[in-house]
Amino acid sequence: MVSAMKEKNAVKLASLRAIKAAILLAKTAEGANGEVDDTAIVKIIQKLVKQMASGSDAFKTLGVSVTDETGQLRNATDVWYETLEALSQVENETQRDALAMEIFGKSAASLAGIVDDGGESLKNYGKDAEDLGLIMSQDTLDAANKLNDAI
Numbered sequence: 001m002v003s004a005m006k007e008k009n010a011v012k013l014a015s016l017r018a019i020k021a022a023i024l025l026a027k028t029a030e031g032a033n034g035e036v037d038d039t040a041i042v043k044i045i046q047k048l049v050k051q052m053a054s055g056s057d058a059f060k061t062l063g064v065s066v067t068d069e070t071g072q073l074r075n076a077t078d079v080w081y082e083t084l085e086a087l088s089q090v091e092n093e094t095q096r097d098a099l100a101m102e103i104f105g106k107s108a109a110s111l112a113g114i115v116d117d118g119g120e121s122l123k124n125y126g127k128d129a130e131d132l133g134l135i136m137s138q139d140t141l142d143a144a145n146k147l148n149d150a151i
Contacts, residue, residue, distance in 0.1 A: 040107040047105035062086035
């Protein structure tokens with residue numbers, strides 16, 4: 001059931017963990033205390049998916065398409081990174097913050113500094129986290145889910 005919910009929302013658990021690990025590494029590199037609030041990250045992703053499903057005008061303003069050519073919602077991880085890139089292109093900081101708040105909710109404040117480079121460092125940190133073994137691959141998580149379902 002949980003696996004079906006993850007698929008429905010187009011957010012793979014491995015992607016969520018990669019985003020969390022990337023934010024952790026980015027914040028640590030910025031001199032933060034090395035902690036990332038899981039609740040804030042989950043809220044950010046939930047709000048993103050909710051805004052995708054509702055067809056929020058903020059995505060249109062940013063030029064980010066949330067549906068594919070068949071009208072189905074796109075993968076939320078792809079939309080996440082495209083949204084960060086688009087936000088980095090908004091020169092007016094007040095407008096950028098307002099759009100981020102609309103898309104990601106109040107927890108968008110925890111992304112301060114991350115959108116500046118369009119999420120590029122976040123992608124790199126995510127790759128580093130995966131290479132360091134800080135996150136499990138989606139294949140490993142899928143196998144664990146199958147085993148759990150079989151039990």
